[in-house]
Amino acid sequence: MVIGTFSLIIIIFLYVLYLRYFPIKGIPCIDVNSDQIEQLKLKLDIRDYNSSSKREVKGSITMPVAYLKRYYREIPSKEVHVIASDVMEKNLGIRFLRNKGFKVSSYTITDCKCE
Template sequence: MLSLIGLFLSIIVLSRILLYNRYFPVRGIACSSMPDQPAEGIMVLDLRAYNESYKNPVPGARNIPVAYLHRYYKEIQHNNIHIIASDKVQRNFGIRILKQKGFQIKGCTIANINA
């Protein structure tokens, strides 16, 4: 009985962590429309999937889908980043990964406004 309660509590804690990383907004990051020209020293990072970014490319943006961030974050050459995401879940998850890796997120743009 005690192990069943422990298992139940473990499931609740793990699901809460997973839900938090994806669905709770990250504070302090302003979302706006894509700037015409990013400020000096800020890299534009496109977190959308390759097939989405191919259909609607952003000139000058580096495309690393959010699923590949853990593997390719070392290819990001600037510390200050403006991200482009396709929806709010992708934005939240991508910002949290990048912050864990030590990057400063200066702003974000959601490419699909209806999301």
């Protein structure tokens, strides 16, 4: 019984690490200052309100990652471009949106340049 409980704790720990830190493959990064970002149909800003108000992205819908679970039904399009402040926020947001049937076409991390 003790070994089973310990194994369950390890599995949960590894799952949480996967959700937050394991990179998502196949989604291109677009620099926030590029011309490509202006042409995107729906830009979803999942940064918290303090970050998004300091450095606003023109034409984006602001919905912090903490509010996605409650308000994802209000996102008007199924294809989105995600704007996040760091890699962990990007991973959590993209995984959540994919699980809810959204197609994430690209992303932007505002605190670093795309390679």
